[in-house]
Amino acid sequence: MADMDIGIIGMAVMGSNLALNMADHGFKVAAYNRTASLTKEVMEKTPHKNLQGFYDLAEFLHSLKSPRRVMLMIKAGKPVDSVIDELIPQLDKGDIIIDGGNSFFEDTIRRYKYLQEKGINYFGVGISGGEKGARFGPSIMPGGNKDEYKHVQPILEAISAHVGEEPCCTYIGDNGAGHYVKMVHNGIEYADMQLIAETYLLLRHVGGFDNKKLSQIFHDWNKGELHSYLIGITADIFAENDENGQPGQLVDKILDSAGQKGTGRWTSIQSLKQGVDISMITAACNTRVLSNLLEERKKAASEITAPVYDDKVGEDFIEEVRKSLYAAKIIAYAQGFSLYNSASEKYGWHLDFGKIASIFRAGCIIQAEFLNKITEAYKKNKNLTNLMFDEFFLNNINENQSSLRNIICLAIRKGIPIPAFSSALQYIDAHRSPQIGANLIQAQRDYFGAHTYARIDKDGVFHHKWQEHYN
Numbered sequence: 001m002a003d004m005d006i007g008i009i010g011m012a013v014m015g016s017n018l019a020l021n022m023a024d025h026g027f028k029v030a031a032y033n034r035t036a037s038l039t040k041e042v043m044e045k046t047p048h049k050n051l052q053g054f055y056d057l058a059e060f061l062h063s064l065k066s067p068r069r070v071m072l073m074i075k076a077g078k079p080v081d082s083v084i085d086e087l088i089p090q091l092d093k094g095d096i097i098i099d100g101g102n103s104f105f106e107d108t109i110r111r112y113k114y115l116q117e118k119g120i121n122y123f124g125v126g127i128s129g130g131e132k133g134a135r136f137g138p139s140i141m142p143g144g145n146k147d148e149y150k151h152v153q154p155i156l157e158a159i160s161a162h163v164g165e166e167p168c169c170t171y172i173g174d175n176g177a178g179h180y181v182k183m184v185h186n187g188i189e190y191a192d193m194q195l196i197a198e199t200y201l202l203l204r205h206v207g208g209f210d211n212k213k214l215s216q217i218f219h220d221w222n223k224g225e226l227h228s229y230l231i232g233i234t235a236d237i238f239a240e241n242d243e244n245g246q247p248g249q250l251v252d253k254i255l256d257s258a259g260q261k262g263t264g265r266w267t268s269i270q271s272l273k274q275g276v277d278i279s280m281i282t283a284a285c286n287t288r289v290l291s292n293l294l295e296e297r298k299k300a301a302s303e304i305t306a307p308v309y310d311d312k313v314g315e316d317f318i319e320e321v322r323k324s325l326y327a328a329k330i331i332a333y334a335q336g337f338s339l340y341n342s343a344s345e346k347y348g349w350h351l352d353f354g355k356i357a358s359i360f361r362a363g364c365i366i367q368a369e370f371l372n373k374i375t376e377a378y379k380k381n382k383n384l385t386n387l388m389f390d391e392f393f394l395n396n397i398n399e400n401q402s403s404l405r406n407i408i409c410l411a412i413r414k415g416i417p418i419p420a421f422s423s424a425l426q427y428i429d430a431h432r433s434p435q436i437g438a439n440l441i442q443a444q445r446d447y448f449g450a451h452t453y454a455r456i457d458k459d460g461v462f463h464h465k466w467q468e469h470y471n
């Protein structure tokens with residue numbers, strides 16, 4: 001009997017947890033996985049009255065109510081194309097494929113058009129929150145045809161995280177908009193994490209604080225305006241003892257080399273294509289890349305002399321760092337949301353920036369108190385070109401920029417790498433400074449390539465016959 005509300009293909013970590021989440025919310029879920037043993041394992045380990053495993057794709061599809069909703073929770077890339085091609089001959093016009101994986105948004109745009117031509121609706125859905133989010137409520141970013149959204153909305157909203165009664169799920173925009181918003185969300189997450197890592201270096205190597213004190217500092221910060229998931233888990237991390245029963249905390253035993261799965265890099269590449277400065281996200285990607293060069297770093301540490309700077313700082317340094325972290329966080333989000341702004345125009349998505357910030361408030365890694373301020377900023381002015389110019393954020397930057405300058409100077413004197421903090425200040429100064437050297441660059445371009453220049457005192461485009469003294 002075709003009475004299942006939705007079918008999920010892919011029973012790995014994300015798919016199985018989403019299936020259980022849906023089942024908990026009263027939806028009848030059909031589960032299928034390419035390798036049957038995984039479906040069997042899920043059915044045995046986590047049986048649920050609303051979850052049924054299938055071991056044959058045709059039977060799985062026949063079990064679904066019309067229009068059939070088939071959600072793919074599989075490895076992004078080629079597997080998504082091959083499963084779609086396998087599904088097409090077995091689906092009817094009006095059926096719906098939902099890709100809940102981390103697909104690249106341009107692939108989603110391509111697949112959306114491809115399936116539209118065949119009369120099949122396609123939703124590219126960004127899902128954030130990892131395993132726990134999938135099981136108990138992620139932040140969900142659906143993109144696709146607005147008129148057809150009603151067919152997936154009840155399920156997606158029900159299973160998403162909630163802030164009070166509000167679901168952390170909203171229709172984002174046409175075709176690839178959902179996956180785009182998820183991609184940049186991950187980029188912002190990179191910058192957020194990098195800033196916290198730099199904060200740690202400052203407090204530890206300039207402040208001289210031990211892990212116990214660091215845990216207390218982050219714990220205190222988490223009670224104030226920096227309240228967020230990442231600050232909270234960082235407080236826990238500093239308090240965690242070594243797993244092998246050795247003295248000290250686990251964080252000190254972890255190799256200083258970070259991994260990445262690529263969504264931060266995608267965001268950076270995309271920003272260059274769109275011509276938007278997201279230097280903090282790029283700095284975060286570069287730092288992870290550099291962290292992997294363990295041998296080269298060892299060689300540099302032994303061959304490049306470290307600066308000598310041993311001035312002591314007092315307890316007030318903690319507050320300087322806190323203020324700097326907040327100001328730099330504003331810039332990270334200003335950069336990320338500028339990218340959204342440009343994409344909204346470029347792809348005609350009409351993104352609702354305030355709403356996007358609001359669905360990040362729970363379920364995902366970047367959930368934070370701070371996001372309410374972004375929603376408020378766009379409520380006051382939906383045409384805000386850059387978050388820096390919202391009154392609240394502007395006041396904060398003005399109040400805290402001297403702290404930001406101080407901590408950066410201290411880090412430079414001490415030789416501590418803080419690329420994200422530095423990029424934040426560079427971004428502020430490049431915006432604020434009346435001159436950023438572009439006049440000289442235009443002169444050079446005109447000199448060697450007749451690329452022309454504009455003048456400050458009259459309209460038009462000019463080329464100058466430069467006196468060539470060089471050589």
Ligand code: NAP
Nearest residue numbers: 010011012013014015034035073074075076079101102130
């Ligand atoms: P995954 O490790 O990314 O992928 C494994 C799943 O993909 C298995 O079900 C596997 O089936 C299936 N698969 C791989 N190649 C296939 C093919 N050619 N045809 C059919 N199925 C194929 O699983 P995951 O970690 O649960 O993630 C699922 C999706 O969610 C991914 O796009 C991931 O990037 C995204 N995501 C993950 C997280 C997270 O925290 N893990 C968070 C957000 C989003 P077999 O068992 O048959 O190999």
